[in-house]
Amino acid sequence: xxxxxxxxxxxxxxxxxxxxxxxxxxxxxxxxxxxxxxxxxxxxxxxxxxxxxxxxxxxxxxxxxxxxxxxxxxxxxxxxxxxxxxxxxxxxxxxxxxxxxxxxxxxxxxxxxxxxxxxxxxxxxxxxxxxxxxxxxxxxxxxxxxxxxxxxxxxxxxxxxxxxxxxxxxxxxxxxxxxxxxxxxxxxxxxxxxxxxxxxxxxxxxxxxxxxxxxxxxxxxxxxxxxxxxxxxxxxxxxxxxxxxxxxxxxxxxxxxxxxxxxxxxxxxxxxxxxxxxxxxxxxxxxxxxxxxxxxxxxxxxxxxxxxxxxxxxxxxxxxxxxxxxxxxxxxxxxxxxxxxxxxxxxxxxxxxxxxxxxxxxxxxxxxxxxxxxxxxxxxxxxxxx
Ligand code: DGJ
Numbered sequence: 001x002x003x004x005x006x007x008x009x010x011x012x013x014x015x016x017x018x019x020x021x022x023x024x025x026x027x028x029x030x031x032x033x034x035x036x037x038x039x040x041x042x043x044x045x046x047x048x049x050x051x052x053x054x055x056x057x058x059x060x061x062x063x064x065x066x067x068x069x070x071x072x073x074x075x076x077x078x079x080x081x082x083x084x085x086x087x088x089x090x091x092x093x094x095x096x097x098x099x100x101x102x103x104x105x106x107x108x109x110x111x112x113x114x115x116x117x118x119x120x121x122x123x124x125x126x127x128x129x130x131x132x133x134x135x136x137x138x139x140x141x142x143x144x145x146x147x148x149x150x151x152x153x154x155x156x157x158x159x160x161x162x163x164x165x166x167x168x169x170x171x172x173x174x175x176x177x178x179x180x181x182x183x184x185x186x187x188x189x190x191x192x193x194x195x196x197x198x199x200x201x202x203x204x205x206x207x208x209x210x211x212x213x214x215x216x217x218x219x220x221x222x223x224x225x226x227x228x229x230x231x232x233x234x235x236x237x238x239x240x241x242x243x244x245x246x247x248x249x250x251x252x253x254x255x256x257x258x259x260x261x262x263x264x265x266x267x268x269x270x271x272x273x274x275x276x277x278x279x280x281x282x283x284x285x286x287x288x289x290x291x292x293x294x295x296x297x298x299x300x301x302x303x304x305x306x307x308x309x310x311x312x313x314x315x316x317x318x319x320x321x322x323x324x325x326x327x328x329x330x331x332x333x334x335x336x337x338x339x340x341x342x343x344x345x346x347x348x349x350x351x352x353x354x355x356x357x358x359x360x361x362x363x364x365x366x367x368x369x370x371x372x373x374x375x376x377x378x379x380x381x382x383x384x385x386x
Contacts, residue, residue, distance in 0.1 A: 046331070057360070059079060064127070066131065077127065081358060117157065137161065141229065154225035192221070196214060227244045239260045241254045248276075251269070280335045289376050300331075302320050
């Protein structure tokens with residue numbers, strides 16, 4: 001008994017020491033003052049540098065995690081460790097346990113061929129990779145901005161690979177569904193005219209006109225704009241491209257072909273004039289949930305939550321799902337993807353703390369999504385471990 005008491009007080013001391021040590025590390029690393037933390041040894045310390053097995057900060061931003069054949073693959077924007085937007089392409093990391101990450105190199109590399117859509121100098125954002133069971137191919141979609149055109153092109157890009165780590169072959173890029181109207185824009189509002197010059201931007205008339213399809217009509221022939229995006233594969237194997245369209249004012253959900261390489265022409269508008277970007281979608285208890293952000297460039301803002309009984313159905317907006325300190329600015333981050341971890345059975349939400357001065361040093365936040373009273377919540381935890 002005496003021995004037991006001794007062991008207990010020893011382990012209490014040890015536990016206290018461990019807690020104090022991790023709290024010190026959490027506060028140092030949250031301020032970005034340490035070289036970095038390997039998620040494997042320390043759990044996830046939000047806002048710290050997360051190191052791969054080679055000791056480098058994981059350079060995969062705006063990305064996603066794919067679970068395939070018992071392994072996790074983390075894809076994301078490769079960004080420079082210096083000021084500027086220059087990119088090499090899309091990085092891939094693999095892991096058996098979500099904590100020890102092996103750098104697999106560039107899954108998609110920018111092209112050196114002048115005139116190629118993904119020519120070096122282009123912007124590749126928010127890459128998402130899904131596996132197509134019918135074709136056995138890995139399909140990557142991303143937001144593409146053409147070299148030298150700022151954010152004006154507003155295109156999607158598609159690439160394909162036989163293996164998860166790539167190399168992915170670039171297939172095509174473009175605007176979405178030219179000459180197709182959204183399923184939920186009524187006949188009377190479909191005129192194919194460009195009336196954007198008629199209204200003063202942000203006036204009540206302009207907002208009403210946007211709601212009634214001002215930009216859908218403007219872009220009818222060329223195809224709909226596609227910026228921040230995600231992919232979602234439903235239980236029946238159908239895949240969807242969810243993206244910020246209409247000058248980032250309205251979200252679209254477009255159905256993909258069976259091979260996931262193109263659109264079928266069927267799409268809907270969600271939250272017209274709601275100014276949403278950074279969509280991430282999950283399904284739980286037969287309902288579809290989408291978390292988005294507002295549009296404030298690289299600066300964080302308050303997350304929004306939407307719910308629907310069907311992907312191509314009516315979406316209802318609900319209050320901010322984030323809970324805890326700085327929840328009004330998404331804990332300082334912006335959402336990029338929610339994945340279902342089949343091992344823990346948890347949905348995990350991934351966020352970027354953008355560092356526009358050095359995009360490669362943007363930090364990661366991963367948090368589990370929990371359900372209370374049938375609604376998803378994302379609760380802040382500075383430190384947690386799988
Ligand atoms: C916010 C988006 O979510 C990011 O992916 C990126 O496009 C920045 N805007 C650029 O300002």
